[in-house]
Amino acid sequence: MELDLTKSLYHSMLLIRRSEERILEEMMKGNLASTMCHVSIGQEAVAAGVCSAMQPQDYLTSTHRGHGHFIARGGGLSRMMAELFGKETGYCKGRGGSMHITDVSIGHLGANGIVGGHLGIATGAALWTSLNKSDAVTVCFFGEGAVNEGITHESINMAALWKLPVIFVVENNHYAMSLAWERSTPQLSFTERARAYGIPGVDVDGQDVLAVREVALEAIERARRGEGPTLIGAHTYRFLGHSRADPSKYRPAEEEERERARDPLTIMRAKVGAEMISDQDVEAYEQQVKEVLDAAVKFAEDSPLAQPSTLFEDIYA
Template sequence: MFAPNPTMAATETDTETLSRLYRELLRIRRAEEGILELLLKNKLSSTMCHVSIGQEAVAVGVCDALEPDDYITSTHRGHGHFLARGGAMSALMAELMGREAGACRGRGSSMHLVDASIGHLGSNAIVGGHIPIATGAALWTALRGEHRVVASFFGDGATSEGIFHESVNFAAVQRLPIVFVVENNQWAMSLPWAKSTAQQSIEVKAEGYGIAGVDVDGQDVLAVRTAARDAIGRARRGEGPTLLGLSTYRFLGHSRADPSSYRDKAEEEKWRLRDPVLLAHNLLMAHDFDEEWFEQVDRDIAAEIAAAIEIAENSPPASIGEVFSDIYATPLEGIR
């Protein structure tokens, strides 16, 4: 099982990659901080909002390793996956604010993000509900010989759902091109990982399915990216699925309503030292990136977020009229 490392593992990566990853980590962090601010100002269309602050390296490391034609599926805590995959900041903000310019035209809000044009097949509010969908996408891709790979993000809690087993088992039997990304933030709402499962190693779980599996430091974006590249490579070569176990931590509560009273403050403090943004920041500092560079990144991201919120605010609110007509993709010829 994974144990947190004091420093990041890989240091041989080129600085261009590292700076790109850092920028993306910070972009997601700042976007979600902005979202929490909008929530406090009552500017969101829904009360449901789960942020991934502390878990950004999972989204960034995995998505960086994917090709443009690949697919992802995501969770109720999916802002990071959406942005890391290339979703537009304005589509995210407008969606959360219930506007037509939103990813789902203001109908999905925080838990349902999508962008088919970049292979984002939707984030899902049912824990584990999208794992078979990702598996089916991988099946289709394999049947058609398309050489695409699917990455399905889900949390530690989802591994306790029956559909996790059915999906991993089927993908293993069919040797499907899919990476099951276990974004293990240690807590399934209030239930610790040790009470979710008696076998806490994802690598060992994978063995039981007859597929590859690894346990990786999910706070180290380079380690995540390296492990994801290995898994995606295997999938693309037709060598079947991987269970990619990424240990991370949800810095805030499950949602705004949750003060995480069930967690030990010392545990929270320990993980705070393993802030993925901070770790990447420190590594860049060690590579002689100066304050001016960091300030410029801060300014760029702040400007992008401000512009996105402005686009959202100028977009019309989601319309009620199509609530009825858009239930079906094929309108009924029979209904007269």
């Protein structure tokens, strides 16, 4: 489906939303190989906005809540679904599951189950592209739960010192499991935090895909010019629990209600108006997305299970 920019941003968010709803549905039917799976429903604008600002040669690293980044970057839904189903045709031959999906061919250097672990990978990728005089930029998505990990400081400090082409994007959904952001850090502003590293920092409304895209474009082009990293703090909210097992009792009901009303899909339609995204457009996208997801699920169902006999293939040493 060829779409202009506004429509494609909306389509990208819708594709993420419906894909994750479908993943949860398949999980409830017992079709996933593991229940270790975190959805980003409510946070779609961050993935869609940032990835829309990237070029084909760019790289990204992702988190345990990474389906959105993968889909926004153009990852294949059939092989993603097959991975979740534990099938041989999945991105990691069914051995990795949700938190390890990787497709280097689209510059996706992997989701990661270690909170903060991939900041080192992103900084390393940026060092590599910089040494190779490539103009590729690396985007590093991470949750605010990773912000006070030691590796975050080490990675941002090194990237700032050597002016590496890496963009640090904090998806601040305000809770790391049950721990509220306000209870874990004294400095809530990413603009202020970035000042300590001598790099630009920007706090942006992570529910507004157009605003996210704008700050990402500026940061990415700055990095591409050799001017170093930017820290982006995108303020968002996960509409559901940390994982399926979490009813999020630690969040005030009024807060959930208020934040869920700030749905990035609704906000975008209100912002651009019905001339840009009409009801008919939405209907057509819904239909197209459903067809793609039905095909992805069918591909996963029809694929062979990962074979234990191949367990020792594709490993080092």
